[in-house]
Amino acid sequence: MYGDEVIKYILKNFRTVAVVGLSKDHTKDSHKVAKYLKAKGYRIIPINPFAIEILEEKCYKDLLDIPEEVQKAIDVVCIFRPSEDVPSIIRQAIRLNERYGNLRVIWMQLGIMNEEAAELARNAGLIVVMDKCIMIEHKRLLMSVMTEAMSKIG
Numbered sequence: 001m002y003g004d005e006v007i008k009y010i011l012k013n014f015r016t017v018a019v020v021g022l023s024k025d026h027t028k029d030s031h032k033v034a035k036y037l038k039a040k041g042y043r044i045i046p047i048n049p050f051a052i053e054i055l056e057e058k059c060y061k062d063l064l065d066i067p068e069e070v071q072k073a074i075d076v077v078c079i080f081r082p083s084e085d086v087p088s089i090i091r092q093a094i095r096l097n098e099r100y101g102n103l104r105v106i107w108m109q110l111g112i113m114n115e116e117a118a119e120l121a122r123n124a125g126l127i128v129v130m131d132k133c134i135m136i137e138h139k140r141l142l143m144s145v146m147t148e149a150m151s152k153i154g
Helices: 004-013 029-039 083-100 115-123 134-153
Strands: 016-020 043-047 076-079 105-108 127-129
Touching: 004 127, 004 134, 016 029, 029 043, 029 134, 076 083, 083 105, 083 115, 105 115, 115 127
Parallel strands: 016 043, 016 076, 076 105, 105 127
Antiparallel strands: none
C-alpha cells in the first residue's frame, strides 16, 4: 500500500489514463471519474468494446486494440472491471509496457482488488494501487493543496 506522497506523485506526473470499463452511462462511477479527470487536464483513453466514443474520445475494445502511437503515451491503466477480470487486463498492460516501457501505474478503483494480478504487475515493474478511487484521491491530495494555496494568497 502506498502513502499519500506516492499517490500525489502519480497524480501530478502521469497524465495519460486508459480507463478500462469506461461506461457510456453518465450515472456510472467510471463515467463520472473519467469526466472529472478529463476536466482536470488528463488525457483519457476509453476502453469499452460496446462503444464507439465516450466523452468525445474514441473508444477501443481493449488495451491492445489501441493504435501504437496512443499505446506509447499511456502512463496509467485505471480499471473499472470486476476483480476477476483484472488478470487479463494486467497481462495486456504488461505487454504494452514490454513494447514501449512507458506505462507506470495500474490503478484498481474502489472495491477492485486482485492480489495475484497485482503481484504480476509489480514483478513487471509497475506501481499498483488497489481499492482507491483516483478521483477521490485527486480531490483529497491535489485540490486541497490548491485550496490551501489560494487561501494564503487571498
